[in-house]
Amino acid sequence: MPMHDWERVEAGIYHAFHHEWISELSRALNRGLLPTTFYALPEQVAAGFGPDVLTLQDGSEPSETGDGGGTATATLAKPKATHTARKIGGIAARRKSLVAVRHVTGDRVVAMIEIVSPGNKNTAHAFRSFVHKAGELIEQRVHLLLIDPFPPGPRDPNGIHGAIWDDIAGEPFELPPEKPLTLVAYEVEYDVVAYAETVAVGDPLPDMPLFLAPGRHILVPLEKTYQAAWETVPARWQRVIAPPAGPA
Numbered sequence: 001m002p003m004h005d006w007e008r009v010e011a012g013i014y015h016a017f018h019h020e021w022i023s024e025l026s027r028a029l030n031r032g033l034l035p036t037t038f039y040a041l042p043e044q045v046a047a048g049f050g051p052d053v054l055t056l057q058d059g060s061e062p063s064e065t066g067d068g069g070g071t072a073t074a075t076l077a078k079p080k081a082t083h084t085a086r087k088i089g090g091i092a093a094r095r096k097s098l099v100a101v102r103h104v105t106g107d108r109v110v111a112m113i114e115i116v117s118p119g120n121k122n123t124a125h126a127f128r129s130f131v132h133k134a135g136e137l138i139e140q141r142v143h144l145l146l147i148d149p150f151p152p153g154p155r156d157p158n159g160i161h162g163a164i165w166d167d168i169a170g171e172p173f174e175l176p177p178e179k180p181l182t183l184v185a186y187e188v189e190y191d192v193v194a195y196a197e198t199v200a201v202g203d204p205l206p207d208m209p210l211f212l213a214p215g216r217h218i219l220v221p222l223e224k225t226y227q228a229a230w231e232t233v234p235a236r237w238q239r240v241i242a243p244p245a246g247p248a
Contacts, residue, residue: 002202011119013241021226038212052113053112055112057212074216082197083195085169109142112137121150121153134167141188146185179200183196183205184196187217
C-alpha cells in the first residue's frame with residue numbers, strides 16, 4: 001500500500017490514523033520482533049518528549065542485547081540505507097542539565113519511535129521544541145526511529161531530519177525534491193549515525209531499523225503496520241485521502 005497524502009485532511013483525521021498506526025507498531029514489536037527482555041509501550045512521555053512508542057529493557061535481566069532467551073534477536077548486520085551520515089564524537093552539551101531518561105516503572109528506555117504530526121511543525125515554538133528534544137534524546141544515547149509523513153515547509157526545507165541533523169551535527173542534509181518524506185533511524189553511541197530513506201506519496205514504505213544497542217537492531221515493518229492502520233480509516237475519509245484514479 002502506498003504512502004498517502006495526509007495534507008488532504010484536517011489534523012483530527014490524521015490523528016485518528018496516527019493513533020492506530022502507533023498501536024499497530026507496538027503490537028508488532030511485542031509479538032515477536034523484540035527480544036524477550038525488551039517490550040514496547042505506546043504513547044508514553046519521557047524527558048519532556050512525547051514519543052509515540054517507547055522500547056524498554058526490563059529490569060529483571062542484565063543489560064545485554066541479544067536474544068534474551070527468546071526467538072527474536074537484534075541483528076549485528078549494518079542496515080542498508082539510501083542516505084547514511086555519521087557525526088563523529090559526542091554532540092555538544094545542551095545548556096540545561098539533563099535527567100537520565102527513565103520510564104515510570106524504572107525500566108530502562110533504549111529506543112523510541114516518533115511519527116511526526118502537523119502540530120510538530122505548525123508553529124516556530126513547536127518546531128524548535130521538537131528538534132531540540134530529539135537532540136536531547138540522542139545526547140542521552142536513546143536510539144530513535146523518526147517517521148515524517150509530511151513534506152517540508154518553511155521551517156524545515158530539508159525535512160525535520162535535516163533540521164535535527166543540522167542541530168546535532170552542524171551538517172546539511174539535502175532532501176531530494178522528488179521524494180520529500182523522510183524515514184530515519186539514529187544509532188547512538190559516542191558517534192551518531194543516521195540511516196535515512198526518502199519516499200514520496202504513492203511509494204511503499206521500507207522496513208526501517210530500530211536500534212536496541214549500538215551495532216544491534218531489529219527491522220520495523222512500516223508497510224505492514226501502516227496498511228493495518230489504514231484499514232481502520234472510515235471509507236468516507238479514505239476516498240478523500242486516496243481518491244480513485246480517473247479514466248486514463
